[in-house]
Amino acid sequence: MQDAAHRPETASELPPPLNADEEVLMRSLSRVIYALPRALDADMAREQRLPLIEYQALMNLSEAPGRQSRMSDLATACEMSLSGMTSVVQRLEGQGFVRRVKCPRDGRAWNAVLTDAGLARLEEAWPTHLASIRRHFLDHLAGLDLHALGVALRDVAT
Template sequence: MPDATQRMKSDAEPPIPLNPDEEALVRSLSRVIYSLPRALDADMTHEQRLPLIEYQALMNLSEAPDRRLRMSDLAAACDMSLSGMTGVARRLEDQGFIRRVKSEQDGRGWNAVLTDAGLSRLEGAWPTHLASVRRRFLDHLEGLDLKTLGAVFRTVAT
């Protein structure tokens, strides 16, 4: 008797091939997923000497209550591993942009706290980030329903 996986495969409808427009969209999306963050990072690094991931960490901290996030939450907000975020946090701490403090809730975890210098650095870098996002992405979406597109992106991401 076939197992459940084999039954699902045999009972399922055959996949519907992509039409040319769908194929072009999927291929373009794959390129955007990799090229857009690299381009934004290049702009931020060149113009601000602030890598995109460091900007994103500062941004997420600026939006958090008391400008403070548990390191694991900051890592998740930046789509990074905790070990990767630890390296980013170390660099930001060395520059005086954040402080890492023991968690008051359990004493085991660490929180990242945005300093006044970090907020100032973020505010100074924001115009470059905004201009880059507009030039590299948003300007190419003129005339599209951005509210619907955003909803689709959120659905796909989850």
């Protein structure tokens, strides 16, 4: 149910319909939101045998202070649930790429720590990830103001 402050009272107060360019943009954006991660994941799985979510977890840990992060913070950074991230970290831990340690400030929480092997695996997979991003996304944006686009998308997301 719409809140009263945002509900138009008459037909004359309705927002204007989308023009053709706006319609194409909205429909394309909907498809990109689902298609791009799938394409990146397929490339990573095929060429690196490393699912995209595992790559993202390694990447976020590599950028964290001391190459470690609270599990809940890592889940947020990867846009996952804590239980989903726990499964990802367990797989990475089994491969020796991550280890879990008790959080020193909160004995109930766990931190994920990127190992040297995990950093090496990330560095090995990085060129595939970069090539995939360029091929599936950035190459299609040639000639656009990427800074303005990035700012606009960030604003939409927040």
